[in-house]
Amino acid sequence: MKVLRLSTQLHKWIALAVGIQVLFWVAGGLVMTAIPIETVRSEHHVREQVPAPLAFDDVVAPGVIARAQNLDVARAELKSTPRGTAWVLTPVEGEPVTVSATTGQAFPALDTATATQMAADAYRGDGTPVSASLLAVAPEETKREGPIWRVDFNDTERTTFYLSPQTGEVVTRRSDVWRFYDFFWRLHILDLEKGEDFNHPLLIGLTFLTFTIVITGFILLWIRVGRDIAVWRARRRDRTR
Known part of the structure; x- marks a missing residue:
């Protein structure tokens, strides 16, 4: 007992x-x-993109860019972006540096109209962009650091696209569905x-x-x-x- x-x-x-x-x-x-999980990640709002061919003839060698910027590069990645071919140079120490592969320089700053159009081009669905803003510090929900563009859509899920300020790529997507999921x-x-x-x-x-x-x-x-x-x-x- x-x-x-x-x-x-x-x-x-x-x-x-x-x-x-x-x-x-x-x-x-x-x-x-x-x-x-596909809905949580807003994958149904991603427009299928046809990869643009890399313009190898106009590419500046990464070694030339590294010497010009005094970087000790451990890794160099060439990729196509909405703003053209880009080099992503990862130094031995520090954060990666993204530059235009054709000029060897940083891409010009994005303006609101261009960022909005790039987000709209990457979006699929019934919504349209209703606001775009460059945030000096990425929100915690993006799991990223540094400046980032935020473009909000007026669809039912209140989808948000976050864009790289350098390349205009959509680096992450959030929505009310994601925020509800994240809370639980x-x-x-x-x-x-x-x-x-x-x-x-x-x-x-x-x-x-x-x-x-x-x-x-x-x-x-x-x-x-x-x-x-x-x-x-x-x-x-x-x-x-």
Whole structure:
């Protein structure tokens, strides 16, 4: 009986303590399974782009650009962008540098009209751009750093395209669907600040307590089923006498 009483008390009070978080876990799991990840990422709003051919004849060698900018380059990537062919030079130390592959210089600053048009060209759907702004610091939801262009659309999901200020590429997409999903994701992993840490003590502690509820629940089930079987056998013996 002591084991039953102890298991009952542990099960009751621990369940009360972690019950709300278990509700969040279940709700988060429902949201994450009910909403396709492609919708969360706004992939249905991405217009299929035909890759532009790289203009190799006009490309400035990366070594020439590196010497002109006094960079010790560890990696050079040549790619096609909405603003033309670009070199992305990754130095041994520091952040990557993006320049025009035909001039060896940084691309001219984007203006609002050009950024809006580039976002519209990359978008597929019923919405149209309603605002465009150059942000000095990328919002936390982009998971990026530095300046970034934000272009908002007036579709049902309030889709937002974030563009590179250098190349005009859409570097990430967000919407109210993503923000709704992200809210439950953060509740699910108990990292309300960044939504990235799976290993912080709060999550580990609550997971352990939830595991304790399961163990005590099995103990209670075992004891009570055993007791019910004993009562059933006793009644059966009484009938056969």
